[in-house]
Each structure stands twice: as structure tokens, then as C-alpha cells.
Amino acid sequence: MSAPRTLYDKIFDDHVVDRQDDGTCLLYIDRHLVHEVTSPQAFEGLRMSGRKVRHPEKTLAVVDHNVSTSPERKFGIKNEESRIQVEALAKNAKDFGVEYYSENDIRQGIVHIIGPEQGFTLPGMTIVCGDSHTSTHGAFGALAHGIGTSEVEHVLATQTLIQRKAKNMLVRVDGQLPEGVTAKDIILAIIGEIGTAGGTGYVIEYAGEAIRSLSMEGRMTICNMSIEGGARAGLIAADETTFAYVKDKPRAPKGAAWDAALAYWKTLQSDEGAHFDKVIVLDAAKLPPIVSWGSSPEDVVSVQGIVPNPDDISDENKRTSKQRALDYMGLTPGTKITDITLDRVFIGSCTNGRIEDLRAVAKVVEGKTVSAHVDAMIVPGSGLVKEQAEAEGLDKIFRAAGFDWREPGCSMCLAMNDDRLKPHERCASTSNRNFEGRQGFKGRTHLVSPAMAAAAAIAGHFVDIRDWK
Numbered sequence: 001m002s003a004p005r006t007l008y009d010k011i012f013d014d015h016v017v018d019r020q021d022d023g024t025c026l027l028y029i030d031r032h033l034v035h036e037v038t039s040p041q042a043f044e045g046l047r048m049s050g051r052k053v054r055h056p057e058k059t060l061a062v063v064d065h066n067v068s069t070s071p072e073r074k075f076g077i078k079n080e081e082s083r084i085q086v087e088a089l090a091k092n093a094k095d096f097g098v099e100y101y102s103e104n105d106i107r108q109g110i111v112h113i114i115g116p117e118q119g120f121t122l123p124g125m126t127i128v129c130g131d132s133h134t135s136t137h138g139a140f141g142a143l144a145h146g147i148g149t150s151e152v153e154h155v156l157a158t159q160t161l162i163q164r165k166a167k168n169m170l171v172r173v174d175g176q177l178p179e180g181v182t183a184k185d186i187i188l189a190i191i192g193e194i195g196t197a198g199g200t201g202y203v204i205e206y207a208g209e210a211i212r213s214l215s216m217e218g219r220m221t222i223c224n225m226s227i228e229g230g231a232r233a234g235l236i237a238a239d240e241t242t243f244a245y246v247k248d249k250p251r252a253p254k255g256a257a258w259d260a261a262l263a264y265w266k267t268l269q270s271d272e273g274a275h276f277d278k279v280i281v282l283d284a285a286k287l288p289p290i291v292s293w294g295s296s297p298e299d300v301v302s303v304q305g306i307v308p309n310p311d312d313i314s315d316e317n318k319r320t321s322k323q324r325a326l327d328y329m330g331l332t333p334g335t336k337i338t339d340i341t342l343d344r345v346f347i348g349s350c351t352n353g354r355i356e357d358l359r360a361v362a363k364v365v366e367g368k369t370v371s372a373h374v375d376a377m378i379v380p381g382s383g384l385v386k387e388q389a390e391a392e393g394l395d396k397i398f399r400a401a402g403f404d405w406r407e408p409g410c411s412m413c414l415a416m417n418d419d420r421l422k423p424h425e426r427c428a429s430t431s432n433r434n435f436e437g438r439q440g441f442k443g444r445t446h447l448v449s450p451a452m453a454a455a456a457a458i459a460g461h462f463v464d465i466r467d468w469k
């Protein structure tokens, strides 16, 4: 009998093409997602060395970061820099024979939303993209992580990647989530607990009853933010929920190939007794809805809590940095989270821009009106999410409540397109990063779940979604 292995060990081992004595490995890459921000130099490199894309059929390109989310976008992108990047990807995809979804394609959307939708993301695969939130795809029991632009070029040219094995971490979330508490709250709580460097050097496998009970959408939310906890990747073993989601997706295997794939996928679980270098255990039943107060995803507190006082921190560096975060956020220690008023609400991103997220929002806002001092927008993660939401009439609920209903893209998750905060504007956001300037110069971001963002839009300040009527 061979030694028990983790899910990560298994996927890694199954993709090793070459292993050097010093531990450097060459990994085979099954799927490569490409967006317009991190690919121009990679394609340029190929051109200069006269190389081709090794496996165009394993590569999928889409524009997301720079596209406008206004219906006017079909008339072209106004911002020069954005337009150049988008046009470059269209040209590169054409020149190198890679499938490409333009902003006018119904399948277009945020790269981490369209991969799963197309069945391009499948269990057991190695998946890379020049984007840190590639960890999202780990929700399918795939080993997925972000790579740099020179690695993008390497993968395009060879369909392989040089990697060293990471350590294994297990995050077990036991029990069941209370009503109103979501996958987003789980992952914010985990990052609050381990810190943004807690996962450095690890691949995290999420397990436990609460994780098993999540939909694929919820699992993607969790894996998406693994990178905010410093981990190289996040993983959730595939199960019946995964198989049901994947089945019949355009690029999923069909017929006998499906049966063979399924038989393999079912072996992809951590063995009994497999060694984890670090184990974290959380009790889902004790989790509240969570709100971030600072400029790091680890700066989190219960919605029932208060803005913390940096004076209570003994470590001087940490105290200074948290004081700076408070100054940036324009917050005073001791303020009740529910007393924080908002100017903007952003619902979308690869963390929370999927259909289930939009349904959760609709449930909260139906028949209600956005607060007079809040400007609120909802940005579906893809054209297919938008289509589904409209088929269910969600767009009507959103518009009637006073939300702006947009075209798909990264939008105000990061200030790389027209959607951004003005200086000092305060925003409840369902995205994954609250860094200084992330949503616009001097903009102030509070990370929350979709339901919490929706309720905050209506009330004009944070409210505990568990009390919502």
C-alpha cells in the first residue's frame, strides 16, 4: 500500500512530467484561461521567438477587466489604454488560433465565471491563468492557481509550468451555517483567523459539513478568496454537487467519456490518514455575517461588532498599519458597524457575481427601494448569468428597487474601467479586495456578502441580515 495522499498530492502527482532532485517539477497544464491584462507581452514573446500556442484547444481567452459595463459598450471602448488591451487580445487570439469571447459574445464574462460555465473547468485538472483569483476553479477539485506573464508565455508555448510542491493545509468547517450567513462570511472569517499571510506556502483544502452543504457558487466564493489568505490555491473535493453542475456543460465530456471521467473524479479525495502540515477548524454555527473595516481582507468583524481600536494591539508595526487603515477608511474606533453609512453599493465580481448571488440579492430587495443617499449597481459575472437573471425576472426586481443593472465584467471590483469610487466614497462591496485605491483613488471598500450588500443598499447603512424583514 502506498502512503495516504491528500487531494492536492494526487492532482499534483498525476501531472508531473519531470521531477528534479531539488524538488523542481514540470507540471502538465490541462487548461489555460487568458484575459487581456496579463497576456499581451506573453503573445508578443511568442511572436518574437516564432513560436505557436502548443494547444490552442486547451486555451480560452476572454476580455473582462477593461470592458465597460454600460450598454453603450457595443459602440466601442472610449478609454485608450483599455481599448488597446482589448483589441490586442482579440488580435492575439485570432493570430494564434485561440477561442475568444469578445464583449459582444453572450459567453463573455469574468474569466473565473466563464471557465466553470463552459465546462472548461473540470475536476482533477491543472488550471492556470495570469490572474490571482484563478484559485476560484479549485471549487471543482481542480488544482488552479494564478501565474505571472512570463509563465503565461511558457504555458502558451509548452502547455507546462515549472512548479515546486506546496505544503498541505486543511481548513475544516464543521456544522451548519445559520440562516443569513453565507460562503462569503465563512471565507472572510477564515482570513480573519489565519491572516493574509496565513496560507503562504500552502494549498488549502476546505472540508467539513458546512463546505459539503454549499452549492458550487458558494464553493467558488470560498476558493476565490484563498489567495487573500496567502495560499497558492484552494481546493474542495468534487462530489455529487460538482458532478451535477458539470454535467452537460458545453465542454464537459459526454457519453462514455463522461463515465470514464466520473470514475476518475471519484478517486480524487484526500485519503484517510493523509498528512496535512496545518489544520484549522471552524464551527459554522457560530459564524455571524461579517464586514471588513480596514484595507486588508483580514480586517474583519461581526456585523454586530464595533470598529476596533488599534491601541489594543501590542505589536507596534501592526498597530501603526491598522491605525493607517482606519485613517484611510475614515473610521473612529468604537463605532458600531451598523452605524456606518454608505454612498455606494457594488454587487458583482468573480467572488459574488454568479446567479445564486443575484438570487440572494433579489430576495432581500424585492419590493423595497435603495436608500436616497446610495448609488447601487449590480453587475452580472457573465452574459449567461445576465441572461439567466433576466429569464427569472431578477433584473426587474433590481431596477424597480433603484439598482443600476449592468453588462458583465470586472467592473468596480478594481478601478481598471469606467466603474470606480470617487475619493472618500464609502462602498459595501461583494468583491474580494479592500486595498487602498482598489475601487478608485481614495475609495473606501467594505467587503460583505451579497445579501449584506443588498440590505445595506436599502437601509443606507450596514444592517444585520439576520434581522431583515
Ligand SMILES: CC(C)[C@H](C(=O)O)[C@@H](O)C(=O)O
Residues within 6 Å of the ligand: 037, 038, 065, 130, 131, 132, 133, 146, 414
Ligand atoms: C489584473 C489582474 C492581474 C489581477 C489579479 O491577478 O488578480 C486582478 O484580477 C485583481 O483581482 O487584482
Ligand code: SF4
Residues within 6 Å of the ligand: 064, 065, 110, 111, 131, 133, 349, 350, 351, 409, 410, 413, 414, 431, 432
Ligand atoms: S472580478 Fe475582480 S478579482 Fe475577479 S478577476 Fe476581475 S478584477 Fe480580479
